Amino acid sequence: MSGTRSSENKIILIQRKTRLEELVVRYNTIQQAQFYIERLGADFSDYISEDFYYRKAVETAVIELGAVGRVQLLERQHVPNFIFGEQDTVVVLGQDGLVANTLKYLHEQPLIGVNPDPQRWDGVLLPFTVKDLRHLVPEVFRGQRQVREVMLAKAQLNDGQSLYGVNDLFIGRKTHVSARYQLELNGVTEQQSSSGIIVSTGMGSTGWLKSVLAGAAGIVHSAAQLQKASGARTAPAAGRGGHPAGQPVTGADEVYTAVAERLPWDYPNLYFTVREPFPSRTTSADLVFGEIGSQAPLKITSQMPEDGVIFSDGVENDFLAFNSGVEATITLAEKRGRLVV
Structure with a gap:
């Protein structure tokens, strides 16, 4: 049922690093990243805002998906080498590019594109928000959602x-x-x-x-x-x-x-x-x-x-x-x- 957790329903949630996380990897600390960005005259607060809303979206998605199935978080860089199960349902939390770069590694498993920040991203391939997931995913499990095929x-x-x-x-x-x-x-x-x-x-x-x-x-x-x-x-x-x-x-x-x-x-x-x-x-x-x-x-x-x-x-x-x-x-x-x- 839509509100029932099933151990057979495995959901792979694909996430990506934010720009802020990538900067920290490069410059070691947030403070050093901020110094670099602001020295160039850019607005560092935008990086912080994007990171905050994305992390919040990930947390909410895990809660919503956890109510209806088993959730496995997967980082973007691990997608090419990950073995997806035939019955897996894949949820991508990110921009259109992440949807495309995940879709080519699947073997016709259904993919749900979720927009983590509709105020920031248009998302042609991201028709859903994290709040849709609790009701949407059970419908996908039951084969009740329309699926568009992509060559x-x-x-x-x-x-x-x-x-x-x-x-x-x-x-x-x-x-x-x-x-x-x-x-x-x-x-x-x-x-x-x-x-x-x-x-x-x-x-x-x-x-x-x-x-x-x-x-x-x-x-x-x-x-x-x-x-x-x-x-x-x-x-x-x-x-x-x-x-x-x-x-x-x-x-x-x-x-x-x-x-x-x-x-x-x-x-x-x-x-x-x-x-x-x-x-x-x-x-x-x-x-x-x-x-x-x-x-x-x-x-x-x-x-x-x-x-x-x-x-x-x-x-x-x-x-x-x-x-x-x-x-x-x-x-x-x-x-x-x-x-x-």
């Missing part, structure tokens, strides 16, 4: 390693040095040098992908205006790619509007973009944007002797090494995320 991206290496992405994958170099690799999609192969490749899911379509395409569209539009003003007869074409189903993209407007609107979280394909491709005698810049479907995976073979990486959702310290000879196959994941709404 994930997957990078599978030819050495057996793999990595999932909820919003996006990045394939490139750790540094600003150009990445070298071979790209293959729909039977078309190309040698490239670029700042890396971004692969986005439906959930991630309004994030990194949108910003890249907005910049590309703006550049092409401005270049066309300059050519028009100078009397040129044609505008430069956008890079050709595999959108859709291997067809070329011929204009910036088409590129941008392809994903300008938020795609559904269960959108059945992925989009990829190549950042700053550099054409030369040995490299091309034609296959720079496209759609990855279930029958059309993207294959990338590294030509980087060192510092090649694949990471997901902006978490650079959780990565796959992607150096010379390693091949990555980018596809839709075989599993889906499940967000309680």
Whole structure:
């Protein structure tokens, strides 16, 4: 029942360090952290306020969840190596990024996103507050809550390693040095040098992908205006790619509007973009944007002797090494995320 504690109902509560806690780790004491922040002219009281409300939210969540099941607190940094049980219910107390970075390590366990401080965070993926938990979680146990499915991206290496992405994958170099690799999609192969490749899911379509395409569209539009003003007869074409189903993209407007609107979280394909491709005698810049479907995976073979990486959702310290000879196959994941709404 909703007010009954059950030993069979295990709840994993994911928490994170606050900015204040991270500063104390770096500077040893609150006093030294305060001195550093205030010396830079920042408001240290905001760090204290954020920490206070987050700690209070954690305490309240533990009480509310403890009334309906067994609670295990888990720090964010331990999530990648934690083994979640098939029947676990996962509660994330934090910002949207923490929801995404937890979801990719689950195997379709339901995830509840909780906003610890609605006055501070908007929280697109955080529809609930800690006060909702006592009544909400028993409904999840009984399968009475609606769940939205989320398509994930997957990078599978030819050495057996793999990595999932909820919003996006990045394939490139750790540094600003150009990445070298071979790209293959729909039977078309190309040698490239670029700042890396971004692969986005439906959930991630309004994030990194949108910003890249907005910049590309703006550049092409401005270049066309300059050519028009100078009397040129044609505008430069956008890079050709595999959108859709291997067809070329011929204009910036088409590129941008392809994903300008938020795609559904269960959108059945992925989009990829190549950042700053550099054409030369040995490299091309034609296959720079496209759609990855279930029958059309993207294959990338590294030509980087060192510092090649694949990471997901902006978490650079959780990565796959992607150096010379390693091949990555980018596809839709075989599993889906499940967000309680």
